[in-house]
Amino acid sequence: MDEIKKTEIICPSDVFLKIIKGKCKTTIIVLIEQGRNRFSEIKRTLPTISERMIAKQLMELEKDGIIVRKVFQEVPLHVEYFLTAYGESIYPIVRDMRKWGYEYLNHLDTQGNNESH
Incomplete structure (x- = not known):
């Protein structure tokens, strides 16, 4: 009985959703997979999202082990993001979900057009 109280019951689907929940996280994962893995490229692709929000999502994805940040020590200094093994494993799911x-x-658009006729 004490073991049950100490153990938090976790739903695996909720864990998955917690990882990908966030402003355009799935799009960021897709962009990185497609090779658009520099901050400036991501920002150009997502012009309606603030730089601060993109940076926040990248930090969360890195913290969760989905992406890794690589700093290139050259002039000018630049950073690229890459999917980790977990990121590679989540990519097909994200692609299908999108x-x-x-x-x-x-479907909603088609349904709305059908109602007007």
Whole structure:
């Protein structure tokens, strides 16, 4: 009985959602996988997201072991982000989840157009 009180019951799906929850985190994962792995490239692709928010999401993804930050000691100094093994394993799930999201938005758009006729 005491062991049950000490053990927090965790839902694995909630762990996954906690990792990817955040402003454009899934898009950032996709961009890094596609080779757009410098901060400036990510910012250019996500112009409606503040630099501060992008930096926050990158730090969280790094803290969670999804990406790794590599600093290149050259002039000018630059930083690139890469998916870790966990990041590589999450990528197909994120890709499929985003595909479903696009399909759902299309469904809503089509549904809305059908209602007007």
